Amino acid sequence: MSSEKKQLKGFGSTAIHAGHQTEGNNAHLTPIYASSTYVFDTAEQGMRRFSGEEAGYIYSRWGNPSMKEVEDKISALESFGLTENGKPLQLKSRLHASGMAAISTLMLGNLKSGDKILSHYSLYGGTQELMNRVLPGLEIEAVIVDLRDTHKAEEVLKNDPKIKMLYLETPANPTIQCVDIEVLTLIAKKHNLIVAVDNTFATPYLQQPFKYSVDFVVHSTTKFLNGHGTAIGGALVGKDIGLMNTRMEKVHRLLGGNGNSFDAFLLTQGMKTLEIRMERHCANGMKVAEFLDQHPAISKVNYLGLPSHPDYETAKKQMRHPGPMLSFEMKGGLEAGKKFIDKLQMCVRAVSLGSCDTLLSHPASMTHYGVPKADREKYGITDGLIRMSVGIEDIEDILSDLEQAASPGPSKGGE
Numbered sequence: 058m059s060s061e062k063k064q065l066k067g068f069g070s071t072a073i074h075a076g077h078q079t080e081g082n083n084a085h086l087t088p089i090y091a092s093s094t095y096v097f098d099t100a101e102q103g104m105r106r107f108s109g110e111e112a113g114y115i116y117s118r119w120g121n122p123s124m125k126e127v128e129d130k131i132s133a134l135e136s137f138g139l140t141e142n143g144k145p146l147q148l149k150s151r152l153h154a155s156g157m158a159a160i161s162t163l164m165l166g167n168l169k170s171g172d173k174i175l176s177h178y179s180l181y182g183g184t185q186e187l188m189n190r191v192l193p194g195l196e197i198e199a200v201i202v203d204l205r206d207t208h209k210a211e212e213v214l215k216n217d218p219k220i221k222m223l224y225l226e227t228p229a230n231p232t233i234q235c236v237d238i239e240v241l242t243l244i245a246k247k248h249n250l251i252v253a254v255d256n257t258f259a260t261p262y263l264q265q266p267f268k269y270s271v272d273f274v275v276h277s278t279t280k281f282l283n284g285h286g287t288a289i290g291g292a293l294v295g296k297d298i299g300l301m302n303t304r305m306e307k308v309h310r311l312l313g314g315n316g317n318s319f320d321a322f323l324l325t326q327g328m329k330t331l332e333i334r335m336e337r338h339c340a341n342g343m344k345v346a347e348f349l350d351q352h353p354a355i356s357k358v359n360y361l362g363l364p365s366h367p368d369y370e371t372a373k374k375q376m377r378h379p380g381p382m383l384s385f386e387m388k389g390g391l392e393a394g395k396k397f398i399d400k401l402q403m404c405v406r407a408v409s410l411g412s413c414d415t416l417l418s419h420p421a422s423m424t425h426y427g428v429p430k431a432d433r434e435k436y437g438i439t440d441g442l443i444r445m446s447v448g449i450e451d452i453e454d455i456l457s458d459l460e461q462a463a464s465p466g467p468s469k470g471g472e
């Protein structure tokens with residue numbers, strides 16, 4: 058069944074069926090197309106394909122059926138239930154080799170020398186480094202302010218006509234800060250900015266930035282979309298189909314950050330269970346946050362479902378649930394944090410997020426190692442901060458592992 062043939066009513070059914078096209082041999086699942094190139098019947102046909110007169114595959118860097126299925130699935134979920142001018146919203150997605158490749162296509166496809174990006178504190182470390190270390194070499198500069206104060210955005214934009222893009226990551230990695238997509242997009246549009254949102258932490262199940270008329274969404278599909286930690290990947294999703302099919306497609310093809318068939322296959326299968334996984338991730342996330350919040354060894358918990366979180370209301374407004382991501386600080390700072398992580402027996406010591414297993418990492422020494430200490434502390438990433446991606450294991454097992462790891466005393470021999 059193809060999503061074009063039938064508009065499905067449920068998000069879960071759309072996640073399972075959208076994007077699938079019946080292929081020649083009637084395979085149930087779209088096979089992994091392990092072919093770099095595609096055959097033309099005649100030279101004429103090759104010319105028609107290249108000119109765009111005839112649809113069809115040419116070369117896998119440009120796309121193939123395995124990648125198209127997942128691209129269309131992501132578009133269907135990001136636009137699920139949304140309309141524009143009374144018709145279902147149409148989106149176009151391009152699969153990338155990684156989230157960073159998708160972000161690079163977004164930036165390099167839309168910005169030129171002399172342009173600036175307005176963004177906020179506490180972005181994923183790689184995105185921050187791209188803005189600090191790579192884009193300035195192309196004379197593209199980032200202006201970083203606390204966009205939770207929307208007046209600041211207004212003020213900065215009034216005084217700086219070189220800002221061409223608003224780039225949001227919400228909830229943000231790893232402090233779980235949230236910014237108001239609707240209000241910031243309205244402000245940005247008054248100044249003709251391009252608006253892009255990294256929707257990795259929320260996924261379209263929890264939050265749909267296109268509801269607020271943003272121009273682009275990016276994903277590290279490596280995380281909750283894939284859901285099983287089996288492949289690195291990224292997606293760039295755009296609302297201007299013409300732009301996606303011309304300029305953005307060109308940049309995607311020429312920078313060479315394309316995805317591949319095997320990873321696309323894994324992503325397609327992973328995405329089919331997005332809804333039920335997210336429900337369980339979020340239910341567990343709330344219970345873990347409540348447990349940590351009352352624990353005597355823990356000084357602070359950043360979780361959007363706790364009314365103590367400064368962005369509680371913003372999250373409630375734009376997210377279905379507060380999500381599976383949280384971070385917290387041990388009372389004993391860095392040393393206590395390291396000891397806690399070392400004592401874990403079931404929960405996994407690893408960076409990344411969004412897999413079925415609960416993952417814990419230490420941003421200061423891992424994901425944000427490349428960000429200067431003064432900068433990261435300004436963004437709330439202290440030495441003792443621990444980030445947690447709450448998995449879908451049974452909650453009793455997660456809580457008992459956290460309890461034994463937080464208790465005083467020597468390690469019980471965590472793996």
Ligand SMILES: Cc1ncc(COP(=O)(O)O)c(C=O)c1O
Pocket residue numbers: 155156157158181183184226230255257258276277278279289290291409
């Ligand atoms: C919010 C966010 N955006 C983008 C990325 C980059 O994604 P990738 O590692 O797939 O390149 C990450 C990676 O952790 C992330 O957490």
